Amino acid sequence: MSLxxxxxxxxxxxxxxxxxxxxxKVGLTPTTEVPDGSGHLAFxxxxxxxxxxxxxxxxxxxxxxxxxxxxxxxxxASPQQTTLFIEVASLSEVESRLQDxxxxxxxxxxxxxxxxxxxxxxxxxxxxxxxxx
Numbered sequence: 001m002s003l004x005x006x007x008x009x010x011x012x013x014x015x016x017x018x019x020x021x022x023x024x025k026v027g028l029t030p031t032t033e034v035p036d037g038s039g040h041l042a043f044x045x046x047x048x049x050x051x052x053x054x055x056x057x058x059x060x061x062x063x064x065x066x067x068x069x070x071x072x073x074x075x076x077a078s079p080q081q082t083t084l085f086i087e088v089a090s091l092s093e094v095e096s097r098l099q100d101x102x103x104x105x106x107x108x109x110x111x112x113x114x115x116x117x118x119x120x121x122x123x124x125x126x127x128x129x130x131x132x133x
Contacts, residue, residue: 009082010054011125012058012061012078012079013079014058015057016043019121021122022121023046023121025098025101026097026129028047028051036060040057042056042063043056084128086127091115102119103117104118113133114131115133
């Protein structure tokens with residue numbers, strides 16, 4: 001039995017609302033939303049079929065760090081670019097659903113037997129979808 005049971009990335013962004021429709025196109029929907037008090041989201045969990053991604057605003061991270069003052073210097077409370085690698089059952093279905101999104105890595109076949117394509121999410125993160133052949 002592994003000591004670790006789950007890993008979920010938390011992507012730090014300026015604004016959450018622009019990324020929700022991107023993920024909705026491939027079937028992830030918000031399961032948890034935390035408002036920031038100004039009518040916007042501070043945090044969201046997007047999930048479907050065992051896949052989970054979290055987004056948190058830089059302002060919310062900064063607020064959390066102020067509450068944990070003894071460790072705040074260890075963290076950057078600003079947006080950070082992340083690269084996600086996600087295995088999918090059908091790359092052609094992903095391409096169809098994301099046809100209006102920005103492709104930043106054209107479709108390719110790798111030496112390890114995977115066909116991949118990379119997109120930018122609306123927050124500037126890199127999302128590589130891969131189908132193993």
